[in-house]
Amino acid sequence: MRVLLWAVLPYVSVVLLVGGTVWRWRYDRFGWTTRSSELYEKRLLRIASPLFHYGLIFVILGHVAGLVVPEGWMSALGVRESVYHAVSLYAGSLAGAAAVAGLAMLVYRRRTRGPVFSATTRNDKLMYVLLGASLLLGLAVTVVENGILGGYDYRTTVGPWFRGLFALRPDITLMEGIPLLYAFHTVIGMVLTALFPFTRLIHAFAAPWRYPFRPYLVYRSRTSGPRTRAERRGWEPIR
Amino acid sequence: MRVMAQLAMVMNLDKCIGCHTCSVTCKQAWTNRSGTEYVWFNNVETRPGQGYPRRYEDQDRWRGGWELDRRGRLRPRSGGRARRLLTIFSNPLMPSIGDYYEPWTYDYASLTTAPLGDDFPVARPHSLVSGERMKVEWSANWDDDLGGGPALAAADPVVEKIAQDVRLDYERVFMFYLPRICEHCLNPSCMAACPSGAIYKREEDGIVLVDQDRCRGWRMCVTGCPYKKVYFNHRTGKAEKCTFCYPRVEVGLPTVCSETCVGRLRYLGVLLYDADRVAEAAETEDDTALYEAQLGVFLDPEDPDVRAAARRDGVPDAWVRAARDSPVHALVNRFRVALPLHPEYRTMPMVWYIPPLSPVVDALRGTGHDAEDAGNLFGAIETLRIPVSYLAELFSAGDPEPVTRVLRRLAALRSYMRDRNLGDPADPAKAEAVGMTGRDMDDLYRLLALARYEERYVIPTQAEAEAAALEESVCPVGEDAGARPGPFGEASGRPERASVESFHALRDRQTGGALVHPADRKGRVNLLNWDGQGRPGGLFPHRPKKKKEGEE
Numbered sequence: 195m196r197v198l199l200w201a202v203l204p205y206v207s208v209v210l211l212v213g214g215t216v217w218r219w220r221y222d223r224f225g226w227t228t229r230s231s232e233l234y235e236k237r238l239l240r241i242a243s244p245l246f247h248y249g250l251i252f253v254i255l256g257h258v259a260g261l262v263v264p265e266g267w268m269s270a271l272g273v274r275e276s277v278y279h280a281v282s283l284y285a286g287s288l289a290g291a292a293a294v295a296g297l298a299m300l301v302y303r304r305r306t307r308g309p310v311f312s313a314t315t316r317n318d319k320l321m322y323v324l325l326g327a328s329l330l331l332g333l334a335v336t337v338v339e340n341g342i343l344g345g346y347d348y349r350t351t352v353g354p355w356f357r358g359l360f361a362l363r364p365d366i367t368l369m370e371g372i373p374l375l376y377a378f379h380t381v382i383g384m385v386l387t388a389l390f391p392f393t394r395l396i397h398a399f400a401a402p403w404r405y406p407f408r409p410y411l412v413y414r415s416r417t418s419g420p421r422t423r424a425e426r427r428g429w430e431p432i433r
Numbered sequence: 434m435r436v437m438a439q440l441a442m443v444m445n446l447d448k449c450i451g452c453h454t455c456s457v458t459c460k461q462a463w464t465n466r467s468g469t470e471y472v473w474f475n476n477v478e479t480r481p482g483q484g485y486p487r488r489y490e491d492q493d494r495w496r497g498g499w500e501l502d503r504r505g506r507l508r509p510r511s512g513g514r515a516r517r518l519l520t521i522f523s524n525p526l527m528p529s530i531g532d533y534y535e536p537w538t539y540d541y542a543s544l545t546t547a548p549l550g551d552d553f554p555v556a557r558p559h560s561l562v563s564g565e566r567m568k569v570e571w572s573a574n575w576d577d578d579l580g581g582g583p584a585l586a587a588a589d590p591v592v593e594k595i596a597q598d599v600r601l602d603y604e605r606v607f608m609f610y611l612p613r614i615c616e617h618c619l620n621p622s623c624m625a626a627c628p629s630g631a632i633y634k635r636e637e638d639g640i641v642l643v644d645q646d647r648c649r650g651w652r653m654c655v656t657g658c659p660y661k662k663v664y665f666n667h668r669t670g671k672a673e674k675c676t677f678c679y680p681r682v683e684v685g686l687p688t689v690c691s692e693t694c695v696g697r698l699r700y701l702g703v704l705l706y707d708a709d710r711v712a713e714a715a716e717t718e719d720d721t722a723l724y725e726a727q728l729g730v731f732l733d734p735e736d737p738d739v740r741a742a743a744r745r746d747g748v749p750d751a752w753v754r755a756a757r758d759s760p761v762h763a764l765v766n767r768f769r770v771a772l773p774l775h776p777e778y779r780t781m782p783m784v785w786y787i788p789p790l791s792p793v794v795d796a797l798r799g800t801g802h803d804a805e806d807a808g809n810l811f812g813a814i815e816t817l818r819i820p821v822s823y824l825a826e827l828f829s830a831g832d833p834e835p836v837t838r839v840l841r842r843l844a845a846l847r848s849y850m851r852d853r854n855l856g857d858p859a860d861p862a863k864a865e866a867v868g869m870t871g872r873d874m875d876d877l878y879r880l881l882a883l884a885r886y887e888e889r890y891v892i893p894t895q896a897e898a899e900a901a902a903l904e905e906s907v908c909p910v911g912e913d914a915g916a917r918p919g920p921f922g923e924a925s926g927r928p929e930r931a932s933v934e935s936f937h938a939l940r941d942r943q944t945g946g947a948l949v950h951p952a953d954r955k956g957r958v959n960l961l962n963w964d965g966q967g968r969p970g971g972l973f974p975h976r977p978k979k980k981k982e983g984e985e
């Protein structure tokens with residue numbers, strides 16, 4: 195069971211994430227969109243959506259700082275454990291609370307505004323459940339485990355385990371005895387990662403990072419040359 | 434100078450009868466799908482009126498188009514790149530469905546399934562967006578024909594701009610229809626606003642399209658376009674816009690809206706322009722100078738230098754020829770009777786309008802004067818300030834001069850042709866008074882009044898352009914020298930260019946001795962040389978002969 199959770203599931207989810215994204219890119223670029231519902235309703239969205247998205251961005255940055263950057267590097271930079279702990283606790287709770295509040299408002303909006311609700315698919319609902327659960331658990335971990343119960347230093351257990359995954363040396367012993375909330379949060383996070391490319395979340399991968407660097411006007415040729423060019427595989431005209 | 438060709442449209446507003454045929458046929462062709470119920474690529478609005486979406490011209494509210502920043506450079510009015518990315522999660526400048534209208538249908542079934550009773554059953558409206566019952570309160574042309582009266586029409590942003598004292602007067606004086614499609618701008622701000630780079634302008638004909646595979650639904654283009662001619666398909670989550678019926682114009686057919694126009698008032702043709710001067714012209718500081726600046730971007734296809742440059746820049750000869758015959762070129766550049774819609778948005782729109790003289794004529798006739806007389810008409814154009822300043826707000830950023838000039842030309846034409854029709858000698862002075870010649874008058878009359886199909890639509894096909902490209906005036910050697918079949922046999926890999934193939938075939942034949950082995954000819958046979966007798970070598974694949982037993 196432990197092997198399954200801490201050594202197999204991570205890789206399965208990464209394979210699904212990468213494979214699913216490639217599949218979407220090759221076969222479903224048309225379906226790759228934010229599916230924005232701003233046209234239907236603006237007032238709630240105006241507050242909820244930035245709250246959720248910016249909260250989430252900081253949550254992700256926090257995960258990078260906590261999981262990817264080893265503890266040693268931080269102390270080498272002169273960040274003491276107590277300082278890190280305080281920052282992660284307060285900034286993390288704030289970002290997490292913003293994301294949770296934003297998501298709660300978005301879900302409320304989705305449920306109560308007729309047009310938005312009728313544009314909601316089953317896929318969306320599953321995604322909201324998973325996203326909501328992992329956000330709530332994450333917030334609980336930060337507030338309960340790190341705040342109320344005193345600090346739990348995940349940077350000596352979850353952090354090294356996470357990095358070990360990338361070195362292809364998952365050390366499941368590190369994950370033994372981690373608090374239950376952490377375990378649930380991690381597992382749901384991995385399930386969400388696996389489903390990521392198959393839900394509307396994929397729009398995050400379309401983040402327009404190239405926009406600031408391109409000229410305002412885009413010219414494109416109707417075809418990329420006269421008809422003697424090679425046709426796309428499978429699209430050759432019958433000759 | 435970088436010569437580019439643009440397919441453009443001119444609409445002669447005097448002839449529009451507001452029948453909405455263009456809108457309906459366009460909708461049948463392009464937006465009859467779910468998700469686009471509220472979308473009209475072509476819509477016809479009554480002016481004065483609020484338009485569709487409601488009050489879209491109020492750029493203080495919607496912030497479409499471009500503005501000049503402090504250094505005098507172009508910047509989208511809704512903000513630069515950083516601001517756009519920061520507001521990507523919620524865009525307050527995007528109209529919501531209520532600003533267009535909530536599309537609906539009726540539950541017709543209740544008409545036949547209602548139980549017998551004292552009351553007539555009614556079909557009640559249902560929203561096509563949420564499926565719930567709804568009250569119909571607005572539509573794409575709710576204020577059609579000034580329906581709703583002064584209360585609605587007074588909310589027209591253009592009326593608000595004209596001076597207070599003329600406001601209440603206008604509805605007695607005039608009304609006209611304004612059909613609108615996407616302007617296929619030379620400097621499109623929808624494109625500038627698109628974070629994914631999915632909106633592009635085609636190099637060949639200047640049509641502005643949304644790549645449906647690259648659009649990610651950021652809906653910034655809706656804000657960017659000052660004419661609100663990009664729409665968000667709420668089912669697919671992608672932006673859609675007028676396509677200038679590119680599948681039709683590519684083969685030389687007019688767009689659906691033009692083809693079906695009852696008033697036959699639309700003209701399609703090619704304009705040549707200098708792509709290097711577009712930004713400079715759009716940066717002209719004075720709003721009212723933008724019209725002239727835009728004219729300055731166009732190139733004269735009669736000029737041999739322009740034609741040489743066009744060939745250098747890859748504009749096919751057929752397109753240059755079409756530009757010389759182009760009715761759009763004639764109306765915009767030669768007669769200068771067509772004006773751009775809202776040049777002050779600085780997008781360099783490419784759908785042009787001949788402002789309507791009929792409000793003036795009607796007003797004049799209403800007073801009992803001779804409405805065909807040039808003197809009377811000229812006087813009326815001067816005194817009827819309201820229609821002129823209204824039209825000036827639409828077509829020349831508020832400067833009455835260009836609109837007056839066009840109206841005077843149309844008035845002169847009217848009176849000049851009346852003389853001719855009544856058998857009087859044509860009076861060249863009437864033409865000269867508006868800076869034209871008698872021949873100009875005849876040509877303009879032919880174009881505007883006779884408006885023959887093949888003179889209204891001069892559309893070069895893409896096939897002509899491609900045929901020119903296939904001639905391969907440039908030597909292809911070095912690009913794919915020699916036949917290199919792909920890994921899966923002869924038919925795989927990239928097909929050879931026709932010229933390369935025939936070059937090799939010819940060389941083989943000339944240098945390969947009397948008889949080329951069929952196997953070396955890649956199975957090609959010249960059937961023209963075949964007299965039907967026997968079997969020419971190479972007709973069938975070469976097969977090594979098996980020796981039969983008993984032979985030898």
Ligand code: SF4
Pocket residue numbers: 614615616617618621622623624641657658659660661662663674780
């Ligand atoms: S009119 Fe058409 S090309 Fe111009 S900005 Fe709007 S959508 Fe873009």
Ligand code: SF4
Pocket residue numbers: 448449450451452453454455456477610612693694695696697698
């Ligand atoms: S079809 Fe022609 S006449 Fe009728 S509304 Fe459209 S543009 Fe006007």
